[in-house]
Amino acid sequence: MIKSLPHKWIGIKMLFLLCIMLCTTISFGQTDTNSTATIQSIFDDFMVYRHENKIDKALETLDQAAKIAEDNEDAKLLLDTYHQYSRLFLDEGDKETAIFYWDRASILLKDISYSYGQAFHLYLDAALLFDEGNNFQSLKSLEESRMLSNNRNLSNNILLLEASIFTNIEKYDNAIKNLHALIVNSDDKERAYLATRANLQLAEISVKLNDLDEGIVHSKAALELAQKHGFAKEIRKANEELSFIYETLGRYNEALTYNKALEKIKDSVFTIEKAKLEAKTADKIRFEHQMNEINKLTAKNEELSESKNRSEITAILTSAFLTIISLLAVSLFRNNQIKLKTNDLLYTKNKELELARDAAVSAMEAKTNFLSTVTHELRTPLYAVTGLTHLLLEENPAEHQKEHLKSLKFSGEYLLNFINDILQINKIDADKLEPLSIEFKLQKILTDVVESLQQNANENKTKLILDYDPSIPQQLLGDPIKLSQVFMNLVGNALKFTKNGKVEVIAKLLQKEEDQVKLYFEVRDNGIGISEDQQKNIFDSFEQGSIQINREYGGTGLGLTIVKSLLGLFGSTIHLESELDHGSSFFFEMDFKCDAKALDDVAFELDPEEFNFKGLHILIVEDNKINQVITKKMLTKKEITCDIANNGNEAIDHAKTNRYDAILMDIHMPGISGEEATRQIRKFDQETPIIALTAISLDDSLDSFYQAGCNDVVTKPFKPEVFYQKIGENIFKNKMEGLV
Template sequence: MKNLSIFIFLSFFCSSTFAFQGQEVKNEEEISNQIQELLSGAESSIIGYNFDSAIRKLDSSIVLSRSINHKRYIALSSNILANLRYIKHEYDSANTHIKRAIAIQEEIGDNIGLAYSYIQYAKILDLQKKYSEAQKYLDRAEKIYDKNNNQEQLGLVAINRGVLALHRGNDYSDALTHFRNAEIYLENSDNKYEKSRLDYYRSTAYLLLANLDKAEESAKKALDLAHENGFAGVMISGNRRLSAIHEAKNQPDEALAYLRKSMEAQDSIIYHLNDVELGREASAMYGKDALKNTLSALTLQNAEQEKSLKVNKLTTILSVALITILSLLTLSLYKNNNLRARANDLLQKKNSELTIAKENAEKASLAKAQFLSTITHELRTPLYAVTGLTHLLLEESPTENQKEHLNSLKFSGEYLLSLINNILDLNKLEANKVEVLQTTFNLKRRISDVLVALKNSADEKNTSIHLNFDDSIPNKLKGDPLKISQILINLIGNSIKFTENGDIWISVFKLKQVDKTVYLAFEIKDNGEGISKEKQKAIFENFTQGSTQINRKFGGTGLGLSIVKNLLTLLNSEINLESDLGKGSKFTFELRFEALDNVAITHAKPTKEQEPVALSNDIMIDKRILIVEDNKINQMITRKILEKNKVICDVADNGTIAIEKVHNNHFDLILMDIHMPGISGIEATIEIRKFNEEIPIIALTAVTLDENLDEFYLNGFNDIIPKPYKTEEFFHKINRYLAASAKTPV
């Protein structure tokens, strides 16, 4: 077969040369067009794995290029030939061709061609495990393309940087970052082959990171492009990648099916190539026979009988050999069939066992989620009594001894509440019950609210918080503000906990904006305790902290960073950490939003409405507040807290009584529990709103609130205070609504 290929190549070469010599009148422009067609055809043949055709076209293009002394085409032909040898893993030959291309391009100053050759050389060096050299040539290519603002080629550089990171095996997340950059660069490109490569290698990265769903999604995208455009290599590799993904998912039937598709694609290519070669061989043979008939008809007639005998003898031998081969093949197929049947039975049995195990695991997970939801709700009611009574006792002039014990009790209650909230958040994330909402919000104001909430904690640690907010970020963004608040509260709270007498810097800046899509980078940096290198990956796991000593010194549950990681995964992002022990830590992540306007936040001084306003408790004096609560202890605690501020309180044990009292009496504000015997707090609020739309109604409840609070507001509530609450938040919200109701200027 190899000799036949050489023979065909020589024939093609000679015929091309003679044709070229016979057409001396052909001008240089026509030859240039012919070279371009040959090079384009060669690249298409390489993508389709038709290597012999590619070699013939490349050799012809080199002959034509030399005939007109066109060095750029000679270099480009060498570059494509290097790519072919690279695909066939003939690295020495690939090195020779690419170095020749680079030398010519440097000589003639062809920077664009040189950058393309640098990428090709980097790919060859990568597979030879010469990673540092490969990185150097990618840097050179990027410098040229960046200068010319060539987005598509910058995308190719980013893809190969990602592949290089995968092969190094040290940071698969870094590979994903390069692939995201490549996707942005190639967004408006028609280069479907590189897009299919991008999705294939991205599926590899997700598989290595055990993110199997995203790995499958990317592999299928690569395979769809390959099928549409006939990218043979991607079809073979893509099916093989999907087989590995389904094997990792414990789905043996799907894994086997994709493996078969990969083998069928490979066999199809091999069969096609062999069929082409056999056709050429037959054509050459028939031409030779026809020539012999023309030269010696009489000799052929005399030799016909002898030839016929030889053919018959050969036919008999071939028939016996064929029958033997068919018999062996039949036996082999029979045995393979039996083995396959047994393997299928075993796979079905294992699949059934895995299905049962999966169902049991799902039931256990559901039971765990329901148990945690129920038990944490039940814990909130007595915890409200603990925190409320502690607050009352602290205000009754306790002795120094008693005050110390009460402060310890208050701290323990707040710690227990934090633990309950973290467990609930993590439980919802793991049960996939958290949905991403899309609402309009002001990011700077949202961050300011978070900083106000954390100010007391920072002051206790004598730590300063600095905000650096990019003024080019639009005022109105569309996204999920609550999840952003959760992420920032956990990250900034973590920095506060480990930074004493220090500084924390929060930076938000715009990476880029494509149409209405804004890409923002967030950075939370401190100069606190820091995290050792060996502990940096573990701290994002559940119930994990830097060390036992850190846990004893600073406390905490070890859930905050785990929640951050899960929330960012839900928002299609990742958390990155840089830290040195004793020098502080830096957390960074990126998010994408939809911009609803292009007006940037100015440097003007915030108005009074934007600044946090401290309201005096004096506004509560002689105000009438109705407490709707079925729990007697909670009634007593809420009533005493309010009456200490000279509020006139009334109590309703259920929703029915509350409706009647509001109908017959005047109240300035209502505190409404949600779950009560008879009608619920929501139903009672709906009824009250039918005859009184003005009175402020605040939900005071131990129910854990989902991210979507629309149900409360749509049914007539003005605000929600979850129990157990901090008294500062409790008084702030009540004072705000009393002030608004009385039209008191703030």
């Protein structure tokens, strides 16, 4: 009896699932250089077609990529192609076919080492779990994916999916944070598309939170982007959202406008014909792939038939083997009984150890939180001490008072360094440090470190020299803040133990391949040196070699511990060579990404002496009255006028009614925080520089300050020269660049 067509398809699908379990895995080689460019072009075309919802064209481009991968036996390319098939069908709601390609990719992943492929596989797994409603399992898969690859495009797509999950579980603050980051993303592949999707999700959240005006803003932003770039699905979604919001508000004329646009899209003949063509193309490609697997299975069956005679010999050998196994079974049974008793004992002991571990973890968390709170709270009164000392020194004190004031300033700075070290170690212990990946200029970082420590070198009559390799690329990708901390600790340490000598900071290029460079760094001095016994423990916390050294030179003994931990974040290791009375050398290697196409242009920078502060008008946002007075006096010294806002709400009102050259925004305030106030101000003012002033704590993240809209961050208590430098850079550099 002849089956109907639907039953034939069911049979083919069942046969293909059997094929997945029985077929051996194919291993592939690599494509040649010429085909790489072709493949990249194909994937670029695919991305455009996917965004424009031209599913038939997108499938055809993927089919080309799959054929090239099979011809060249390129397993990684084939894996990437299967992943894109899976994502495309999942977007179209065809979950069965999406899983079909995801399973094929799983088979390939077993035999190749490909971290990006594994990361994207986990991202798709998270998308499938999210589609099934398994929100928390999906979040877990996304976290595993993020750890395997730092690919920018994948990271942005993870943020987008994560925002959808947070919305599902009503963690709206987390979702909004992700989506605001995506609106200003710098993705080189899907910048406009991600921003469009982010605006649509923000519109949906705004509707759920009954903030309909905000929903209109984000929906219109999404519609504008979608129409500009031809994102068909997003155009329809934005029209739907706007129609619904205006109808809810009772603004029926505007609702009707967007509803007509929506009906025009739905009723177009092109849309209907397009859907038929896409379905036909999808079925054709899916059928070809499944038939290929069936052919492979047929060949495998023929191979098995040829080996029938050999199976009889195998049966005889199997019988003999089973006889031997039977004799061993009795012995294994007795051993198993002994193991069961041992396992019971081990289980009991493990439970005891787990309880002890949990108690230790709780104690560590309590200690960490306590230290974080103490160090954070100490910064506020310390700001008053250092700020007032600076102001008194500026007011021409008597000679006998200067000495006392300088001692007070030194003590305040020493205490601040100690607090900073404690907070840094606390963050390391709590696993709160995460490396950034942003563009920076290495030569400027090292030059700034050397210049900032030049005064220390002069006091010790020591030469401080920077030996920088000019062949190092100008633009690198990494974490300039943590790298600066590493060198501040290493160079500061070298200067402390070197008098009437020389300290060298060395940076050399070891290797360069396309967009990857390996650099060598060294900080060398001819100071007192370190004995072999002391070298074994020199990187431990609070370790300075000996009590005598601590008494003579001071310090916390945390600097090298911080250096070791920070380098560990980047997969680098600090090394030491030293000899007593002959100096020390600390050196390490580090890998960076670089932009090979970037021009080695000279950055636009201003000399601090060029800053003319007179006549500037600045808003101070600060809830602490003493801090208000100190900050205002420091600005008045430079002939800067200012207004004061006691909290975030006042800051928003001031910013709406006045024009300021800059806003100094305290982050930790009662009511709305400085971050939230910055977000609100950025809705109507994108130009005025906002500088965050914060007594930074364990849970603070510089990333969140910048994402909120801050231009720069200054940690309290700050050095006056740093304070003025940041104000000058953000006001005058913006003005000058605007003129250019």
